[in-house]
Amino acid sequence: MAAGSGSLMWFRKGLRIHDNPALEYASKGSSFMYPVFVIDPHYMEPDPSAFSPGSTRAGINRIRFLLESLVDLDLNLKKLGSRLLVLKGEPSQVLTHCLKEWNVKKLCFEYDTEPYYQALDRSVKDYASSAGIEVFSPVSHTLFNPADIIEKNGGSPPRSYQSFLKLAGEPSWVSSPLSIRVSSLPPVGDVGSCEVSQVPTMEELGYVDNDQDELTPFRGGESEALKRMTESLSNKDWVANFEKPKGDPSAYLKPATTVLSPYLKFGCLSSRYFYQCLKGVYKNVKRHTLPPVSLGGQLLWRDFFYTVAFGTPNFAQMKGNGICKQIPWNDDEQLLAAWRDAKTGYPWIDAIMVQLRKWGWMHHLARHCVACFLTRGDLFVHWEKGRDVFERLLIDSDWAINNGNWLWLSCSSFFYQYNRIYSPISFGKKYDPKGNYIRHFLPILKDMPDEYIYEPWTAPLSIQTKAKCIIGRDYPKPG
DNA sequence: CAGGCGTTGCTGGA
DNA sequence: TCCAGCAACGCCTG
Incomplete structure (x- = not known):
């Protein structure tokens, strides 16, 4: 195939040109470079049985955000004389096939600490080394290399933010300039028999009947x-x-x-x-x-x-997780569904859950309110259930951060002052006494007077009638 | 092993 | 706006 030396740049996260050491290394001294993104059915296959449009693991907002990011990446690569090659399938199989077909000498991808990628990358690396292909997999997703911090702490991670700060110090690269501008990239080589496509649309991925009436206002891309x-x-x-x-x-x-x-x-x-x-x-x-x-x-x-x-082994679950308090959470599917579907009867909580569903993003404190409510605050439902809902619907859903915060809010780890509970009524009222936020995301309550907007079940029936919202019929009464 | 302290609670009072 | 009182966990430090 390509005479001279070719390289394969495998994008997963790190969907950018600036400060991308793997991309920089892949392009250096290569006569050809194949920038690849693999559409992984594990994340991207539509799942009509899911509780909202999307795949099993991602709602449509995040899938759309990813596709927008890929389109932008492709555009930015094109400005530098390259382009993005999109392939579909189980990533290690696709990668192995490409590496064989293209006869590349270097495989470059950003190091990833998530368990899914740890396992995937192991198999890809094993193949590459057996085939004599150089692998370059730098840490560039985070400020520090997590492994370095853990080593500094004697083999286990710090469990408080303060001790983390002390161990971390200033990042080693902070005073040296990062590689921000790239002037050109090597051309893409012949793709041979590999099935390469453009960045697909939502429709091409099989997301046909998106019945969602409001999509996230945030657009993806570098x-x-x-x-x-x-x-x-x-x-x-x-x-x-x-x-x-x-x-x-x-x-x-x-x-x-x-x-x-x-x-x-x-x-x-x-x-x-x-x-x-x-x-x-x-x-x-x-x-x-x-x-x-x-x-x-x-x-x-x-x-x-x-x-x-x-x-932390088994970080994303309670059982077998050494830093997680073992709590006998209940397993009530109805309570979970009411929370997930914005039907708890507390407008502040439900409005936040609607924003999650429609936008895939809410303010950090809003996340705290609904997470506290689901777990230790009111419903006493297992934090793993809430974690799953956030993981699927958030556009910023991040494995480490999402699980970490659910451990935090449920008082399972990091934070244990369980008497500090966010009130589903007064917390929101402090910031928004007129309930504008609630009125926007729960329009059924838009005519409810200010004094009842956080507790509509206390409104006299005449007021409910006038507001065209009967509690128990048009909007639920708290269980 | 005891005491200090922790990103983001709530209420009520000054 | 800031404070005390509430009740009180477990990590970290000395």
Whole structure:
């Protein structure tokens, strides 16, 4: 096939050109480079039996976000003289076939700490080394290498944020420039018999009858990520004074946070580049907030959860998880379904669940409210059940962070002050006394007077009639 | 092994 | 807006 040396750049996360060491290495000294993304049926196969449109593991919002990110990646590759090759199938089989067919000498992909990729990458690496192919798999998804932190701590991950900070220190790369701009890439070689396609549409993937009436307002892709980051960082005052717990969870027209999490999840934005840019802002202001509440602190939380998740066997479950408190949760499918389908009868809780379903994103504190409500706060349903719903519906769904936060909120690990419960009535009222957030996501309650919007079951029947919302008929009464 | 402390609770009072 | 009181867990440090 290709004379000289060819390389294969395998994209999974890390859907970006900037600060992408695997891409840089793949392009260096190669006469051909094959940039590949594999549509993995494990994640992408439509599942009509799921509780909302999408696949078994991802709702349509996240699948759409991924496809948008791939389209943008393809465009950015094309500007550099390359393009994205999309293939379908079980990734290790597809990869093995491509490696054989294209006769490449180098296989490059970003290191991934999730169990699914740990197993997958093992099999791909095994094949590559048996075939004499060089494998380059750098850590570039997080600020630190989780394995380094664990080693520094004597083999086990730190279990508190403060001890994590001490172990981590400043990232080694922080003062040296990251590779942000790429001027050109090697051309794509002959694809031979491999079935290469363009980035598919939702319809081509088999998502035909999307009955969802409102889709996420957040568009995927590296270009959008960089634009969004630049906009957020341009408000230096806001950046310098950012305190996560002071954000307003009911703000939806202009969210109280950056909403960069979905871009970090897919690697459309490099967390390291974000960190460096943030440092640049901090340098130019008199004073700024600090971890854990600062904006930079949020990136460190991300690394904290990646580190604990990587170093904890059975992290994503209660049983066999050494850091998880063993709690006799109930297994009530009806309570779970009411929570999942926004039918608890508490407008604040239900509105958040509707935002999750429609947007695939809610404010961090809103997530806390519904997670607390499902588990230790009210329903006492197993955190793994809530985790599954979030994992599927969130566009920023991240294995380590999602599981970590469910462990946190259910008081199973990291946090144990179980008497601190978010009130499903008064917590939201503090921020949004008129209930604008509820009215937007639960329009059935849009004419309910302010004084009853958080507790509509207390409204006299005459008021309910006037508001065209009878509790128990048009909107549920709390169980 | 005891004491300090922990990103983001709630209510009620000043 | 800030505080005390509530009741009280378990990790980390010395």
